[in-house]
Amino acid sequence: MQRFGTLSFGHYGPLGGGRILTAGDSMxxxxxxxxxxxxxxxxGAYFRVHHFARQQAAPMPLLSAIAAxxxxxxxxxxxxxxxYENPLYLAEEAAAVDLISGGRLALGVSRGSPETVVRGYETFGYTGSADPRGADLAxxxxxxxxxxxxxxxxxxxxxxSPFSRGATGMQRIEPHSPGLRSRVWWGAGNxxxxxxxxxTGVNLMSSTLLTSADGRPFDILQAEQIDAFRAAWREAGHAGEPRVSVSRSIIPITTAEEHMYFGGRQDGDQIGMIDGMTSTFGKSYAAEPDVLVEQLLQDAAIAAxxxxxxxxPSQLGVEFNLRIVESFAKYVAPALGWVGTRAGAQA
Structure with missing residues (x-):
């Protein structure tokens, strides 16, 4: 593991006890x-994107603010x-964020997750898909x-045109950010x-689930998926090495508050139905740091x-989540191979 970051689902809304987390609060x-x-x-700081839901739906303003x-x-x-995307407008936005951030954008795209509405992308004006899940459109x-x-x-x-100065030929989208292609990821669930x-020559974000269930553990299935991705990359003749990410729910328990929320809540792999397909969902980890290290070192996909x-759990606020991240950085990540080269990581 060379890098680690957070994946936020960005939920907002009622928190219980009369408290409400607004969209503005969340961002x-x-x-x-x-x-x-x-x-x-x-x-890294990465965000899930969901339409017609109380989550992040238009991430580019948020990413720009963070980059700045x-x-x-x-x-x-x-x-x-x-x-849901106009490809050319997304290209303009992605290039702008990449330039503002100095090449720090990691743009994960895909067919998307199951929706809260029926074929919501058609409401956005994108029709004509022959696939009931819209995969061909994506x-x-x-x-x-x-x-x-x-x-x-x-x-x-x-x-x-008075703005073209007599130029002819074909015009590219502007702005253009050199190297952005190397920072594009495809989210794959199979x-x-x-x-x-x-x-295609893009990086891989392996999903939190796989539309496969043959009795083997999730991490083994995911490691095989990663191997297949890298083999396809090599066979296509792409230069360099692609990046691969996996996501896990991991809570280092170091305080009574963390134990109250997450103690004893470790879940094993689960089998369920999603989009009409039998799928394997990865386990959650919540334990003291030394226990987490032992468990995560056995995860084949994290190793790959x-x-x-x-x-x-972004709804629990900045202080709580920053403590989780700091505990992971100090007590868990180094044992998985992460080397914090920045001054803050060494503290």
Whole structure:
């Protein structure tokens, strides 16, 4: 494990006891938390994206704000639902955030998660999918998005325009951020999707579930998916080494408050149905740091990935989550291979 960061689901709404976390509260707390993690030397702050839900739906303003308030931390998504996206507008936004951050964007995109509404992307105006889950639409949008960020000319210049100075030919999307393609990730929930990402030449965000259930542990299934992705990358002849991330719910218990919320709540792998498919869901970890180290060293997928995203209970506030992240950085991450080279991480 070379890097670790947090994956926030960004839930907001009623908290119980008459308390309410507003959308504004959620975003402002996310910015404050990312600043604190940047000081600690944590590598990334990533956000789930869900439409028609009390979660982050338009992540680019949030990522821009975090990028402007931090110096080193990677900012990203896990994942943007490409069924809902105008590929060219997303290309403009992604390039802008990448430039503002100095190349710190980790843009996770995919077909997206199961929705709270029926084919919500059609409400956004994206119709014509032959797939009941819209996977074909997501791939079409992804193809155009990649062409745009690669700098391909996509619109014919108008030599008669007073702004073109007589130029002819094809015009690319602006702004353009060199190297952005190397910072794009595809979120995959099965082996076929991971292999497609490898052939396409983008990084892999392996999902918190896999649409496979053959009786073997989740981490073994996920490690096989990662191997298949890397094999597809090599066979396609792409240069360099791709990045791979996995996410886990991990809570180091070091205080009575953490024990009150999460003590005794470790869950094993679970089998369930999602989008009509039998799927395996990964386990949750909550224990004292030395116990976590022992458990996580046995996780085959964490060992196979270079980046670990730990999901955080963002509704519990900045102070609580920053303590969880700091405990993980100090007591757990080094045993998994993470080397904190920044001053804050060494403290």
């Amino acid at each position: 402002l707390q996310a910015i404050d938390l990312a600043q604190g993690m940047d000081d600690l030397g944590v590598d 308030r931090t110096e080193r931390i990677e900012v990203g998504t896990g994942v943007i639902d490409m069924r 791939r079409e949008h992804m193809d155009l998005f990649l062409r745009a960020i690669d700098g391909e000319g996509l619109a014919e210049r108008d030599p008669a 082996r076929d999707s991971a292999e497609w990402a490898g052939r 990935a270079d980046t670990l995203m730990i999901t955080i």
